[in-house]
Amino acid sequence: MKWAPVALAAALLVYPLALPDPFYRDVGVTFLLAAISASAWNVIGGYAGQVSVGHGMFFGVGAYAPLLVYNLWGAPPIVGIPLGIVLGLIVAVVVGMPTFRLQGHYFSMATIAVAELIRILVGTWGLVGAAIGLQGPAVGRGWWDLTFRSELPYYYLFLAVLGLLLLIVWQVQRSRFGYYLRAIKSGERAARSLGVPVGRTKLYALMLSAAFTSLAGSLYAIKTGFVDPESGFGLLVSVQMVIIAALGGAGTLFGPLIGALVLIPLQTVTNNWLGGGGTGLTYILYGGIIVLLARFEPGGLHELWRSLRPKLKLPFKERRHAA
């Protein structure tokens, strides 16, 4: 078990070299992006148990910022990344401050409403391209525009970001802050009575989550060179993060990675199978998976594995972290 992360890292490093076909590299890049945003969601949704179903708002802000600075001032899109992160943090504070005084469902409802609100507003705002959206540089003016013909540079760039994010999440998990988060998840009132600063902790977690979700959005927009309200702020953007994290195991370090490892190939296969008209069926699949997860194994594949392992007569070692 100890060697599993190392093996996984090695596999991810050699994957695009072993399978040089552009199709597989594209799947790899999609997988990394999904894993980054789901891991970012996991900080607030998994560890702290505050289920956001509107994380598209941070993703969208991050996706728009690089293309906006390019369209307004011709600046290289990468300049927009910090702008996107700052805007994401502002949105996080505006949404988090009021809803975190309340418990549970309020936060979920508020996140849907705010994401939808921003999506409609962006769709009517001429400066950001209204319903048509924004485009990036078609041909890079230099390496700093980050428009590569090959998928390879994107792959390793995204892999590096994912590695950094997982490192941060790992540190959070081991820190006092991480214990606060899990205490809040298992019982807010109990956590407060033990002296955990509940409101502040939740807000910091949301800000950390928002910053990396925004970064994921920026990477997506720089790679795709295009964003519109639906691909930035749409409900399905938010849904994908939730389902990937929940599928792998919300509140675990590698859960989102495992979830993306299962869902992205599955989604690619169903899309190819059913052709362009299959997008609706993909979301039926999403809905079905979410319902089954909630009903039978809310802990996701991670929990399923833990409960199956003793039955498979494999050597059982209790994980060190407190749940």
Add this chain to the structure above:
Amino acid sequence: MLLTQVIVGGLLLGAIYALFSAGLTLIWGMMNFINFAHGEFVMLGMYVALLTVVWLHGGPAGFTLAAAIALGIIGVVIYFGLVRHVLRGPMLAQILSTFGLALLLRYLAFWVFSANVVSLPQTSISGVINFGGIFVPLPHLVAGLAAAALTLALHLLLTRTPMGSRLLAVAEDRNAAMLMGIRPDRMQAIAWGLSAGSAGLAGALMATAYPWSPSVGETFALTAFVVVTLGGFGSVPGAMIAGLLIGLIQALSAYYLGAIYKDVVVYSLFVALLWFRPQGLMGKA
């Protein structure tokens, strides 16, 4: 004159909002549970009405009743098949269960009925009534008044009948209700039937007056959240007043700012409410 007409139209639509929001608030009040698929229930009610008219040539009374019964059954089935098992579970499971259900129902509807906007074929209720210069389409008038009457009926059912008392007893204190010989499980199933049934009714009523497509569910769910937050969680009279108010605000903002902004105003109001008065206008702190 035009302004009066806008106000009347807004209030009539608001009455329908009140009806399905009352269903949502009932579930919240009883089991601290938000049904994210509530808007999809309304949408399904619309399609049940359409199918009843197309296949069985049912009249207005027939298709509203059919929608209420069909959705009531769906509600009970969903309670026993899904909700009952996640109620005691972690928050993640609670939220994901109905959220996934919403996605499933919405995209199944897209698949089965296509994304086209449809409307009910001409029913026996049609025409426009002129109240001294204010023109109100008859379907809107009938749908709005019927919705208001049904919301009131739901309120009376909860407050004036023995079954209503049992429902409220479970909402008040589950364990105490059990000691009084009430089965919480059965009462909660009834509440889900009532809640989904009221959503189906509202959908059928709305179908008589407005065209729709499978995507309306999301908008209705968000509208219901705003109404329930405004009226106070768990309060049917609150939902009634807040529903009318939201209908009015929507109509006025569409009139003054343009149709695109009617939802923007309502959602902004929701965020403002969460900031300044999260317990709702009529809720207890």
